[in-house]
Amino acid sequence: MLGLTKKDFGLLLIVAVLVIAAPILLNPFPVDSSMAQFNAGYPDLMQRFVIFGIFAIGFNILFGLTGYLSFGHAAFLGCGSYAGMWMLKLLSINVIPAIIFSVIIAGILSLAIGWISLRRSGIYFSILTLAFAQMAFSLAASVLTPITGGETGLQTSLSDPRILPEFLGGGSSDGGNIPKPSLFGIEMGASWDVAVGPWLWTFNWGYYIAGIVMLISFYIAIRLFRSPFGLMLKAVKSNQHRMSYTGLNTKPYMLACFVISGMFAGLAGGLMAAMDPQVGAERMQWTASGEVVLMTILGGAGTLIGPVLGAGLIKYFENIFSKINKATLEGWFAFMPDGMSDFFVTIVYPFVGKGWHLTLGLMFMAVIIFLPGGLVELGQRFGRLFKRKSATPAGETTPAE
């Protein structure tokens, strides 16, 4: 199906179902239950899930396949956002030119940075990418202010020209208001709510458009992983020496891979601008580069679905887990005698709410040490355990002792 093996198609199908059903799956708690704050099914967060999913898918093409660890991918993300914003300002409020342009510009920037950084490998490569990204960040925040808006960032405004004809999203005002990013008239922010019993589900256009783009990205990633090009990238990771004595020039392979990966980051950046038309230099900061590394490793570097899972998990932690406060904890431990509940609240408190980084860090360490294959390996281990258990009764070979 679609040129994929049964297994890969199954994987794509699972991801597609998850993306489509996310507004329902992520809102498991009734609106006015005490658990409602753990509902993650609101448009803003769901958009972030899929956009960072794209970012991580792209990062994984570089890191997962070739083992080259870039610490500068946020530069491509931010550059994609700026490029997209300019299209929204100059051309049209339609998101399509914005997204296309963000991919192209990020591709050009990654070609330049990759060209230089790929002269080195290992830690030196990582440091070079980090240096370039920090340079991009500093420039965006200072010298390039006319393009980037400096510290205040870049927003859509009433004075933007938007030269395309109106039916293509041109025109600078929408009845005196700044027009909102849209796809042929459908606004990204537009949602409709469905209430079923005590539950409330929000279906948002922007989320579904970003979700479709993520599914396409995921499909492209599968094709790339299974292609001869993907095989060569795995060979780069395994033994570059053997590769060159086998008649293969590793340099263009690496550069192509770096550019493809950078374009995915640009795509994610463009989508961010399309969902929320504002961007600041902090999107390029090294913490953002580090985040995508964490996502990929946490989910499982080199696996297809791992980066998407990792992106979801980290964004969930950042937005939901971080909201647990002292009052919530006190509610949870209320069934205990007074002194005891105080004790537990004090113990647990540093790990939740603003302390979510601590929990994430511990989780990350646990994954690195016990599950080098990330969440995907966890899933595989469970799968094997389950298979073995269900197989035991059938096979009567277990000796009775």
Add this chain to the structure above:
Amino acid sequence: MGILEVKGVNKRFGGLQALGDVNLSVQENSVHAIIGPNGAGKSTLLNCLVGKLIPDTGSVMFDGQSVLGRTPYEINQMGISRVFQTPEIFADLTVFENVMIPCFAKRDGAFSLQAYNPVRKNRDIHDMAEAILVDVNMQDKRHMTASSLSRGDKRRLEMAMCLVQQPRLLLLDEPTAGMARADTNNTIDLLKEINEKRDITMAIIEHDMHVVFSLAERITVLAQGTPLVEETPENIKGHPKVREAYLGEAQV
């Protein structure tokens, strides 16, 4: 004129003269053995042929073209493949993937951006890889990860990776080291067959004299970086200079 002509090659590592005025001519379709004690410079000589090292002076011509100044992948694309002294394989990949990669390099050149159609749709590549695994008798190990192979199997895999490219010149650096006797004999048979049926010229470094005398048509003895003699196997056995080279080593 041989297919490979090495003339006046010198290579120094600091104060050590690893190669001193080496001349070597390998005739097309022949098997040429290079023997000599440890540290004689045999591997260094091969390194100069495949672009890993650049000789200080001298020339290396392959099929009338100089290989000096070319990168390893260019030299491979000219038709020279090499089996290394310590196996160089793609350890994280499966045996089958290991042999497919050189097939792609042979078919599509040093770089080609085929990022869309899956590997499995390349029937010709699959058939080539399948056939060579049968030749080296490893078809039952095709799904194994290369790092889990025995040392002997790693060598056979590396040999398969070189052979599948149908090179014009195959350089083998101690191809049977670490192999069991039976495997060594299989390897001899394989190399013989390949040399005869597929017209692949071979230069082989070997310490195992059984292998050398079963395969070689010419033998060059290298000692301390300099060729002592070049002879047929019959004439080399009792050659006084050869004795001297190996005895010299024994005394150290």
